[in-house]
Amino acid sequence: MRHPFDAANGVRTSGLIAGRHLKSGHRHDRHATAYYGVAPSVFRTLVNRWRRTKPVAPVRDFTFIDIGAGMGRAVLLASEMPFYRVVGVELHPTLAGIARRNVQRWRAIDRVHAPTRIRCCDAAEFPLPVGPCLLFLFNPFGKAVMHRLLQRIARDFTGRPGQLDLLYANNEQEAEIERHRGFRRLFLGQIARSRADAIADHAILANQPDGEYASSNYEDCSIWRWTG
Numbered sequence: 001m002r003h004p005f006d007a008a009n010g011v012r013t014s015g016l017i018a019g020r021h022l023k024s025g026h027r028h029d030r031h032a033t034a035y036y037g038v039a040p041s042v043f044r045t046l047v048n049r050w051r052r053t054k055p056v057a058p059v060r061d062f063t064f065i066d067i068g069a070g071m072g073r074a075v076l077l078a079s080e081m082p083f084y085r086v087v088g089v090e091l092h093p094t095l096a097g098i099a100r101r102n103v104q105r106w107r108a109i110d111r112v113h114a115p116t117r118i119r120c121c122d123a124a125e126f127p128l129p130v131g132p133c134l135l136f137l138f139n140p141f142g143k144a145v146m147h148r149l150l151q152r153i154a155r156d157f158t159g160r161p162g163q164l165d166l167l168y169a170n171n172e173q174e175a176e177i178e179r180h181r182g183f184r185r186l187f188l189g190q191i192a193r194s195r196a197d198a199i200a201d202h203a204i205l206a207n208q209p210d211g212e213y214a215s216s217n218y219e220d221c222s223i224w225r226w227t228g
Helices: 004-009 040-051 073-079 093-108 143-156 174-178 195-206
Strands: 016-018 034-036 063-067 085-090 116-120 133-138 164-169 183-192 218-226
Touching (some): 004 195, 040 073, 040 164, 040 183, 040 218, 073 085, 073 116, 073 133, 085 093, 093 116, 164 174
Parallel strands (some): 063 085, 063 133, 133 164
Antiparallel strands (some): 164 218, 183 218
């Protein structure tokens, strides 16, 4: 079933793919959770809440990085905002290819307001850019990869307090971030879906053949800042 976001914009970000079906041949395949596009209302609310946390620099100076970008819904939403640049990082080549086509469609309808690209690579090996960064994660992987990603952040941002913020939706690996002394949590709570998003997500997940994923009217979310 198509989410209204796709129907309205002519893109493809709908559906659910269980982690066991996301095989790319990479050693981190077994840590993939699932593909599912974040509810647009949750994403926008989370970003707006972050903007009220007094980031170290204006939004226009931040590179937005979607870790585990999938088909690119969060990338599309972020590209409409005044970020310095937007990057989607996705391990699975088929999902990355779909995301690239979605970005092309977004450009064609004049919705891209920041330089935007998709990188097909391992999130734990992606070179984080110089300058302020905003990472977004929609529960893309399990504990092992999260641990490696946090180690990479600690290496790359040593001596750069405040230069990296992290938005985490469906924050199942929250404890891994809590273990790192370099992070300070700015927000922890539930962010509600809009009525339209809740109806769409309930309908999509009701059609799962195995019924292994549940839908609710909110996402558990957190916001973190690297303090070094």
